Amino acid sequence: MNDPGEFSDGCMSDKNQHDLNVVTLRKGEEFHIFVFDQDAASARKLDEHLDETARDPKMNVSWFDVAVIRMNARKLMKQTKSDMILPTEPPHSR
Numbered sequence: 001m002n003d004p005g006e007f008s009d010g011c012m013s014d015k016n017q018h019d020l021n022v023v024t025l026r027k028g029e030e031f032h033i034f035v036f037d038q039d040a041a042s043a044r045k046l047d048e049h050l051d052e053t054a055r056d057p058k059m060n061v062s063w064f065d066v067a068v069i070r071m072n073a074r075k076l077m078k079q080t081k082s083d084m085i086l087p088t089e090p091p092h093s094r
Contacts, residue, residue: 021076023069027060034069038077046073 025032034049036042050066053059 023072025065025069030060
């Protein structure tokens, strides 16, 4: 049976203050790192790269792995976008 691996995700900023999203997959000795930003073009490139990776018989990445990476990437992009929205009013103290 194919090992689903270990997944993680997060957000970081580069020296130019661009938010970069990172999703990782570790399968045995292999460690895959996927870095993308918040724009739609980057998401499309990530999807294309994931498709190519899953189709490549030399890569140990299954379609299940790709589905989980996509789910984590979309969740991370949505979370990061919502974090960038500033509240219009300060929170009220109780």
